Amino acid sequence: MDRQALINRFEAELGKVQRPGVDKLLEYIRRSDFYTAPASTKYHLSCEGGLLQHSLNVLDALRGILVRNNDCPPHGGWDYMVAGRTLDNFPDESVTIVALLHDICKTYFYTVGTRNAKNEKTGKWEKVPYYTVQDKMPLGHGAKSAMIIKQYIELTTPEMYAIWWHMGYTDTSDTLSLTNAIEAYPVIWALHTADMMASHMMEAEGGNKDRFLAPDPVPASAGQWADSPTMSDGSEFMEAAAL
Ligand SMILES: [Fe+2]
Ligand SMILES: [Fe+2]
Secondary structure, eight states: OOHHHHHHHHHHHHTTOOOTTHHHHHHHHHHTTTTTOOSSSSSSOOSTTHHHHHHHHHHHHHHHHSEEETTSTTTOEEEEEETTEEEEEEEHHHHHHHHHHTTGGGTTOEEEEEEEEEOTTTOOEEEEEEEEEOOSSOSOSHHHHHHHHHTTSOOOHHHHHHHHTTTGGGOOSOHHHHHHHHHHOTHHHHHHHHHHHIIIIIBOSSSBOGGGOOSSSSOGGGGGGTTSOOOSOOOHHHHHHTO
16 A cells, blocks of 8 residues: 555545635644554554545545536536436535545544464464554544534535435444435435445455555546646544444
């Protein structure tokens, strides 16, 4: 994993979001452990930079299940198709924001501990590092991400719902509200699907699976924006669900 290339791409993608406060949000991200944190302790991308890679994977997966619609206001966007019919559409910015920031709740969330493990080559027991949860802002998961983001930028209502409920039915705390929310804002299901695709199909423990290794820092899935300007200044149940 070329972490600097991932950072460059993340900031190029986020740099296309023209919303007051996004520069401050990027400052928070840079100051935090977002670029170094894992995506989980042991389920997917439990490695340095895992959260960063996962966020980009969800963006690619989400774009992959949507259909480009250049007529979507204000600057083009994406349609969510069901059975050949357009169910909903989302501006570019919404797709970028919900995908890249849905797991910002995992900043200040992990820490590195040590455990004893047998070295398979030497047969000796030695201390090895492992990730564990030490949530310094215990405010939940999707709701926490929405709260952090809203400290810096406004979210549209569909964006807030998508991020808030992105765990889908892996979060069983209030499935009635979730069902009602999905009916009102189908983007929730699109984001949840992309999150599942990323964590279960694209990602292994130490990096992306071979099929999803991107040699180019800005892969073809982001091609239409590849030449856009970049920013110059440049609870355990959630963990078990591993999204
Ligand atoms: Fe998540
Ligand atoms: Fe996720």
